[in-house]
Amino acid sequence: MIELSGVEKHFQGQVVVHPLSLTIKEGEFLTLLGPSGCGKTTILRMIAGFEQPTKGKILLDGADLTSLPPNRRDLNLVFQHYALFPHMTVEDNIAFGLKMKKLPAKEQQARVEEAVAMTQLTPLVKRYPHQLSGGQQQRVAIARAIANKPKVLLLDEPLGALDLQLRKNLQSELKHLQRSLGITFVYVTHDQEEAMMLSDRIVIMNGGKVEQIGTPREIYAKPTTLFSATFVGENNIFSQDGRLFAVRPEKLVAVRGTEGAKRTGEVLDVLYLGSIHKLIVQLDDEPMTVSIAFDFTDDRPWNVGEKVGVAWNSEDEVVIGS
Ligand SMILES: Nc1ncnc2c1ncn2[C@@H]1O[C@H](COP(=O)(O)OP(=O)(O)OP(=O)(O)O)[C@@H](O)[C@H]1O
Ligand SMILES: [Mg+2]
Numbered sequence: 001m002i003e004l005s006g007v008e009k010h011f012q013g014q015v016v017v018h019p020l021s022l023t024i025k026e027g028e029f030l031t032l033l034g035p036s037g038c039g040k041t042t043i044l045r046m047i048a049g050f051e052q053p054t055k056g057k058i059l060l061d062g063a064d065l066t067s068l069p070p071n072r073r074d075l076n077l078v079f080q081h082y083a084l085f086p087h088m089t090v091e092d093n094i095a096f097g098l099k100m101k102k103l104p105a106k107e108q109q110a111r112v113e114e115a116v117a118m119t120q121l122t123p124l125v126k127r128y129p130h131q132l133s134g135g136q137q138q139r140v141a142i143a144r145a146i147a148n149k150p151k152v153l154l155l156d157e158p159l160g161a162l163d164l165q166l167r168k169n170l171q172s173e174l175k176h177l178q179r180s181l182g183i184t185f186v187y188v189t190h191d192q193e194e195a196m197m198l199s200d201r202i203v204i205m206n207g208g209k210v211e212q213i214g215t216p217r218e219i220y221a222k223p224t225t226l227f228s229a230t231f232v233g234e235n236n237i238f239s240q241d242g243r244l245f246a247v248r249p250e251k252l253v254a255v256r257g258t259e260g261a262k263r264t265g266e267v268l269d270v271l272y273l274g275s276i277h278k279l280i281v282q283l284d285d286e287p288m289t290v291s292i293a294f295d296f297t298d299d300r301p302w303n304v305g306e307k308v309g310v311a312w313n314s315e316d317e318v319v320i321g322s
Pocket of ligand 1: 011012016034035036037038039040041042043190
């Protein structure tokens with residue numbers, strides 16, 4: 001549905017987005033995930049039309065968008081900072097784009113009502129932005145975008161400014177909204193947990209380059225690069241005979257003695273994290289620690305300073321490139 005073909009962006013001669021080709025499917029929840037400065041916002045702004053690619057093409061439903069201005073593209077961008085009009089009520093903020101498009105008043109009203117109901121803002125429609133909490137303001141920004149009924153909604157860290165609890169609530173609301181609207185979402189975040197929870201597919205970016213594209217499950221179970229192996233979830237990277245492989249903490253087993261152990265070490269820390277326990281182990285022959293997670297209580301607890309063997313099944317080794 002959206003096709004990026006060899007899209008590249010340079011700023012002052014510096015490459016900020018390396019050639020990127022990507023097809024986003026209709027109704028898909030696609031997330032761009034990566035650390036600060038890796039080019040996520042720049043990609044979103046190119047799709048939205050606020051930024052021109054230095055090279056390459058962007059197609060929507062087969063039509064070349066590259067030279068169309070933002071208001072001629074059938075998509076909407078929700079910014080990290082809500083960007084509401086402070087002198088307008090909630091409903092006027094939501095209706096703003098519809099007024100600009102000169103939609104009939106009846107249609108405007110129906111769309112505002114629908115968007116307000118979907119984002120649970122009904123009791124707040126007469127308020128001004130300064131009378132709303134951050135999460136409520138962000139819901140207004142989202143309602144304003146969906147009232148336009150775009151084919152595609154672009155969201156740039158829409159929950160970035162909110163506290164954890166509110167983020168969690170809005171995450172599930174967003175996912176629900178996306179499912180019920182059937183709109184394609186292109187979502188930007190640097191929060192890997194958020195990306196895992198919301199997305200159909202994740203594009204992992206690093207320094208303007210794509211590291212890996214895959215479903216959350218693929219990215220967790222089969223990271224293809226060192227960066228994706230360590231950026232999403234905790235991982236242990238081992239090197240052996242000139243190759244690198246990763247083993248997740250829950251795939252490692254702590255054993256007493258050396259039988260079956262592939263490495264040995266000393267317990268550096270014992271962490272009780274509610275449902276799981278974790279051992280941090282300093283390996284004997286390598287300057288690295290590994291993390292072992294287990295979800296049951298050992299009948300004999302581990303102590304700091306104790307010798308420990310580290311075992312795993314060979315099939316849980318995920319070979320990665322560099
Ligand atoms: N208008 C501009 N002129 C020059 N450099 C820019 C411009 N916009 C962005 N950049 C640079 O491009 C790179 C990518 O920026 P971008 O905003 O896309 O990153 P991001 O992944 O969205 O980061 P964050 O998570 O911090 O929002 C950065 O190094 C940034 O400094
Ligand atoms: Mg950004």
